Amino acid sequence: xxxxxxxDTKLITDPLADNNPITIQVLGICSALAITAELxxxxxxxxxxxxxxxxxxxxxxxxxxxxxxxxxxIVQLTVVAALVIIVDQVLKAFAYELSKTLSVFIGLIIxxxxxxxxxxxxxxxxxxxxxxLDGIGNSLGYGVILIIVGFFxxxxxxxxxLGFPVLGxxxxxxxxxxxxxxxxxxxxxxxxxxxxxxxxxxVQRSRNKALVExx
Amino acid sequence: xGLKENLHxxxxxxxxxxxxxxxxxxxxFLFLPNETTHNGTHIKAADDLKRTMNTVIMAMVPCLIFGMxxxxxxxxxxxxGIQAVxxxxxxxxxxxxxxxxxxxxxxxxxxxVSYGVGLGIEFIFxxxxxxxxxxxxxxxxxxxxxxVPIDIPLWMLAVAVIFGVVIGKEVFGxxxxxxxNPALTIRAFLFFxxxxxxxxxxxxxxxxxxxxxxxxxxxxxxxVSGETILGTLAQGKEVAHSAADMFLGFIPGSIGETSTxxxxxxxxxxxxxxxxxWRIMLSSALGAIxxxxxxxxxxxxxxxxxTSKFYGLMSTPFWHHLLIGGFAFGTxxxxxxxxxxxxxxxxxxxxxxxxxFISILIRVFNPAYPEGVMLAIxxxxxxxxxxxxxxxxxxxxxxxxxxxxxxx
Numbered sequence: 001x002x003x004x005x006x007x008d009t010k011l012i013t014d015p016l017a018d019n020n021p022i023t024i025q026v027l028g029i030c031s032a033l034a035i036t037a038e039l040x041x042x043x044x045x046x047x048x049x050x051x052x053x054x055x056x057x058x059x060x061x062x063x064x065x066x067x068x069x070x071x072x073x074i075v076q077l078t079v080v081a082a083l084v085i086i087v088d089q090v091l092k093a094f095a096y097e098l099s100k101t102l103s104v105f106i107g108l109i110i111x112x113x114x115x116x117x118x119x120x121x122x123x124x125x126x127x128x129x130x131x132x133l134d135g136i137g138n139s140l141g142y143g144v145i146l147i148i149v150g151f152f153x154x155x156x157x158x159x160x161x162l163g164f165p166v167l168g169x170x171x172x173x174x175x176x177x178x179x180x181x182x183x184x185x186x187x188x189x190x191x192x193x194x195x196x197x198x199x200x201x202x203v204q205r206s207r208n209k210a211l212v213e214x215x
Numbered sequence: 216x217g218l219k220e221n222l223h224x225x226x227x228x229x230x231x232x233x234x235x236x237x238x239x240x241x242x243x244f245l246f247l248p249n250e251t252t253h254n255g256t257h258i259k260a261a262d263d264l265k266r267t268m269n270t271v272i273m274a275m276v277p278c279l280i281f282g283m284x285x286x287x288x289x290x291x292x293x294x295x296g297i298q299a300v301x302x303x304x305x306x307x308x309x310x311x312x313x314x315x316x317x318x319x320x321x322x323x324x325x326x327x328v329s330y331g332v333g334l335g336i337e338f339i340f341x342x343x344x345x346x347x348x349x350x351x352x353x354x355x356x357x358x359x360x361x362x363v364p365i366d367i368p369l370w371m372l373a374v375a376v377i378f379g380v381v382i383g384k385e386v387f388g389x390x391x392x393x394x395x396n397p398a399l400t401i402r403a404f405l406f407f408x409x410x411x412x413x414x415x416x417x418x419x420x421x422x423x424x425x426x427x428x429x430x431x432x433x434x435x436x437x438x439v440s441g442e443t444i445l446g447t448l449a450q451g452k453e454v455a456h457s458a459a460d461m462f463l464g465f466i467p468g469s470i471g472e473t474s475t476x477x478x479x480x481x482x483x484x485x486x487x488x489x490x491x492x493w494r495i496m497l498s499s500a501l502g503a504i505x506x507x508x509x510x511x512x513x514x515x516x517x518x519x520x521x522t523s524k525f526y527g528l529m530s531t532p533f534w535h536h537l538l539i540g541g542f543a544f545g546t547x548x549x550x551x552x553x554x555x556x557x558x559x560x561x562x563x564x565x566x567x568x569x570x571x572f573i574s575i576l577i578r579v580f581n582p583a584y585p586e587g588v589m590l591a592i593x594x595x596x597x598x599x600x601x602x603x604x605x606x607x608x609x610x611x612x613x614x615x616x617x618x619x620x621x622x623x
Contacts, residue, residue, distance in 0.1 A: 180368055182371070182409060182411075184374075185408050185409065185410055186404060186407040186408035187408070195382060198382075199382075202386065
């Protein structure tokens with residue numbers, strides 16, 4: 001075992017599946033519904049959250065012993081806000097079109113429950129290296145779901161992937177469209193994102209019965 | 216040894232096999248299995264789930280047959296310019312074999328796809344869950360072809376049925392556990408997923424879409440169209456059909472929804488058989504009338520003038536709302552679904568009233584969703600348990616009060 005100890009590896013792999021922030025902790029749902037109509041937006045959103053949560057966790061962890069607990073939420077918000085502004089400015093400078101698509105949702109990373117949740121639950125009680133791994137793990141878990149949802153929504157909703165027409169041209173009627181296939185407009189509406197997330201949760205829980213809550 | 220016992224023995228022998236639920240389903244469907252309960256005394260009513268379902272299907276058959284004739288009639292009216300009906304319900308221009316043929320060959324595939332796909336999913340889930348196949352899909356499977364436009368592509372219907380049965384019903388635990396009416400879930404899915412096939416002036420007439428495509432390909436043909444009355448009104452145009460046509464059903468629309476007369480007959484049959492709730496049907500009609508009257512009053516008071524985009528639907532005489540669109544069909548066959556409707560008698564009045572009230576509200580204020588009934592029923596399906604809760608709590612309160620007075 002080289003770079004990571006067994007415990008550290010778990011910090012990254014756990015949130016990918018059995019402790020996924022979206023499907024198990026049910027956090028960060030709003031952005032998962034809002035921006036997953038396109039795969040590209042999902043990927044950029046995942047990377048943005050990866051950056052904010054990774055560094056945010058480290059910063060909070062470094063400051064954990066000097067933050068007065070009464071005002072810790074404000075301090076956390078300031079840290080997230082600063083990181084989000086960086087992401088926002090970078091996107092505006094280098095990917096203006098995409099930043100318009102994501103519009104307010106980049107700014108809303110500040111309110112993403114996953115971030116505050118990880119600060120509170122992990123970074124305030126652990127060292128910077130562990131916090132960094134936890135941040136990476138959780139944002140990867142978030143990103144995986146976003147990318148799965150974005151993949152299906154873009155494929156069935158627009159017939160494209162990352163903007164490439166993989167199913168043919170709906171106007172010129174080539175590829176699948178020549179035999180009468182049509183894009184599913186429902187996929188582009190937010191309710192369908194909720195249903196797709198629901199199906200992922202369903203599949204995950206029927207594969208791992210330990211995740212099913214008792215009633 | 217007869218066939219019946221053979222089948223029974225076969226079942227006993229293969230107990231615990233994975234595919235047994237599928238076999239039992241066909242067995243129950245075709246015969247009455249000679250299995251008896253072994254413990255305790257049971258009072259058994261003759262009207263089990265299967266009979267309930269069959270009664271509802273019987274009530275829908277007139278609408279289905281009328282829909283076949285109407286599909287052909289609308290087709291010939293738009294394409295060949297045949298003479299419009301003149302002699303009331305039994306007009307010879309309407310009840311021709313030619314009309315029936317056009318409709319029959321279009322509608323039977325819809326019925327087959329609806330049942331084939333829907334029951335297929337029920338079988339798969341029964342095998343996975345290892346329980347008996349539930350009869351729940353029998354009615355849904357019949358409702359679905361009746362509430363879609365005639366020209367809907369079959370694969371879209373199949374996708375919608377898969378979605379409706381899995382997401383609308385099976386995830387909640389199958390028949391009897393669903394929150395939303397599965398047939399309406401299927402229709403809502405189609406409506407939002409493929410809006411071009413669910414609204415507009417082409418899809419209601421058999422062949423109109425194909426004709427449009429031919430014209431687009433450069434053929435020299437006349438475009439044909441047949442808009443529903445709701446669509447016409449939403450655009451503020453004059454309606455070409457008389458109220459009698461609307462009542463009898465000689466109008467374009469989804470397959471089973473056009474004839475208010477036959478729907479009423481089906482409704483009466485359901486009430487007589489004590490399967491459909493007359494409270495819901497009556498209160499829905501009341502709700503629609505109240506909302507329609509309010510809109511008529513607003514127009515009369517001069518608040519809304521002809522320049523408004525709502526004028527067309529608002530100025531429609533309130534009783535026309537009961538005859539056009541899917542209102543009658545929805546309230547008789549969909550809103551009364553015993554699983555998704557309110558269960559308490561008092562709750563049924565509130566539930567039905569709101570279904571009617573909201574239907575007309577959506578119809579008038581959102582012309583993009585001409586079929587308000589579908590959305591209104593789905594919305595009230597969600598609220599039905601809440602209504603029941605408050606009705607029951609109200610009753611508990613009343614009784615507690617009475618107890619206090621007596622003991623005081």
